[in-house]
Amino acid sequence: MSAEFACAACRAPFLTPHPLDAQSGLCLLCREGLCAYEGAYSYGFYGGALRRLIHLYKFERVETLARQLGRYLARALPRDGKAFDVMVPMPLHWRRRWARGFNSTALLAHEAARHLGLPVVEGALRRTRHAPPQSGLTSAARRRNVSALFNVPASAQADVQGRRVLLVDDVLTTGATARAAASALKRDGGAAQVVVITLARAGRREQFGGLLQQQRESAGYKTKGAAG
Numbered sequence: 001m002s003a004e005f006a007c008a009a010c011r012a013p014f015l016t017p018h019p020l021d022a023q024s025g026l027c028l029l030c031r032e033g034l035c036a037y038e039g040a041y042s043y044g045f046y047g048g049a050l051r052r053l054i055h056l057y058k059f060e061r062v063e064t065l066a067r068q069l070g071r072y073l074a075r076a077l078p079r080d081g082k083a084f085d086v087m088v089p090m091p092l093h094w095r096r097r098w099a100r101g102f103n104s105t106a107l108l109a110h111e112a113a114r115h116l117g118l119p120v121v122e123g124a125l126r127r128t129r130h131a132p133p134q135s136g137l138t139s140a141a142r143r144r145n146v147s148a149l150f151n152v153p154a155s156a157q158a159d160v161q162g163r164r165v166l167l168v169d170d171v172l173t174t175g176a177t178a179r180a181a182a183s184a185l186k187r188d189g190g191a192a193q194v195v196v197i198t199l200a201r202a203g204r205r206e207q208f209g210g211l212l213q214q215q216r217e218s219a220g221y222k223t224k225g226a227a228g
Contacts, residue, residue, distance in 0.1 A: 010035045010175070013201065035175070036182035037167065039195040043076040046171055046202030054170055054199060058104050066104075069199055070111020073168070076197055077116065084195065085163040087113050088124045090181060091150070108199070109168040118166065121159045124189065125150050125181055150181050152188035160189035172198040 005014040008025035019027055029035040044050045050072075057065040089109040097103050109120045128151055152160065165185055172178060175196075182194040 009039065010037065011040045012175070029175075034179075036179045036186065037175075037194040037196050040172055040175065040178065040198070040201075041076045041078060041195070042172060042198045042201035043072040044200055046173075046200035050200055057108075058100065058170065061101050063102055063107065066107045066111045070108055071115060073108060073112040073197060073199055074115035076199070077166075082195075083164065084116075084118060084166045086124070086159065087116070087118045087120045087166045087168055088160065088185065089120065089122060090167065090169040090177070091122075091125045091127050093127045105168060105170060108170065112168065112197075116166075121156065124152060124156045124160050124165075125184060126153055149177075150184035152184055157189050160185055160191045162190060162192050164193045165191045165195070167194050167196045169196065169198045171200045171202055172196060173202045 005017045005020060006012060007014075007020060007027035007030055009030040010027065012027050012029075014020065014027075021027075021031055024031070027035075046054075053065060053069060056062045057069060087109050089103070089105040092100070092103055092105065103122075106120070106122050109122075113120045127149060167178060167181055167185070169178065178196045182191075182196070185191040185194050
């Protein structure tokens with residue numbers, strides 16, 4: 001996926017260059033040190049045929065799509081010489097895994113790993129509680145929803161300590177879940193670097209106006225005129 005205007009660090013896409021610092025090319029979150037991952041890459045934008053494929057895979061349980069989507073995921077990673085050590089799938093809470101009938105993210109990671117030649121560590125991240133779905137929530141609500149949502153079990157710390165981690169998920173929207181997971185990988189597991197890789201990228205920053213305001217909201221700033 002390519003965008004004309006994107007953050008030089010986290011790769012968040014924008015409609016205009018105005019949210020990006022003219023000198024560093026960084027978005028507000030990265031300038032404030034609030035983005036826990038070093039980069040984020042996606043195969044495409046969340047829409048059209050790609051969105052339909054993801055919905056069929058996740059919600060209609062068409063597991064055979066994992067091979068095709070795994071190839072797409074592997075292609076999302078640019079061939080720019082960056083090296084990684086392990087792939088860590090975004091974990092599902094046991095309730096959601098039971099409802100879907102399979103771990104969609106882990107299966108996707110294993111399929112992509114076949115093309116990237118990397119090991120997959122499924123137990124490196126653990127959800128500490130069940131959180132409501134992120135869809136339909138504002139940026140601030142998403143941030144609260146995933147607060148302290150992940151940890152790294154002691155048994156898995158050796159798998160990520162000092163490693164360059166590819167964090168795998170299906171769709172990246174505001175990045176709240178990815179930031180929480182990346183923070184846990186570094187805080188609890190001692191990961192040296194975390195880069196997010198997803199099938200699709202969505203979010204109001206690339207679809208609607210008020211882009212800087214959305215970033216300020218996600219970063220925890222109150223917008224002008226907001227209730228105290």
